[in-house]
Amino acid sequence: xxKQWLSRLAAPDPQPHPPREVAIAVLLLECARADFExxxxxxxxxxxxxxDELGLPAGELDELIADAERSAREAVSLHGPVSRLxxxxxxxxxxxxxxxxxxxxxxxxxxxxHEEHLLRQIADLLYVPHADFIxxxxxxxxxx
Numbered sequence: 001x002x003k004q005w006l007s008r009l010a011a012p013d014p015q016p017h018p019p020r021e022v023a024i025a026v027l028l029l030e031c032a033r034a035d036f037e038x039x040x041x042x043x044x045x046x047x048x049x050x051x052d053e054l055g056l057p058a059g060e061l062d063e064l065i066a067d068a069e070r071s072a073r074e075a076v077s078l079h080g081p082v083s084r085l086x087x088x089x090x091x092x093x094x095x096x097x098x099x100x101x102x103x104x105x106x107x108x109x110x111x112x113x114h115e116e117h118l119l120r121q122i123a124d125l126l127y128v129p130h131a132d133f134i135x136x137x138x139x140x141x142x143x144x
């Protein structure tokens with residue numbers, strides 16, 4: 001058993017994507033499932049955001065989403081991805097991420113109370129000021 005454990009430590013990291021990209025994808029996926037109904041339109045919005053904004057081709061996008069889903073299943077809280085993003089993102093980047101999250105929440109045409117609660121929690125953990133949280137929500141809700 002010790003040999004198996006040591007061999008896993010020596011094995012290459014199964015996540016080829018930068019931790020920041022995985023952390024962003026984890027938060028987007030968590031937003032999509034916050035209302036306990038992951039809609040295809042929400043996943044399509046996640047794919048569009050990651051593909052367009054990060055410039056990822058379809059194959060890499062599939063791998064990133066698989067890595068993020070695996071990370072989300074293994075995580076016990078949002079602390080890991082949020083901690084990574086607090087290290088890596090500027091205030092402007094965090095506001096942009098909040099806009100992405102609101103776009104996922106709005107993708108199915110309805111922002112559920114669970115989704116809004118999760119986004120408020122993420123904004124607090126990312127130290128996004130409440131005024132920016134509200135401005136971003138309103139802008140995305142109005143289609144900007």
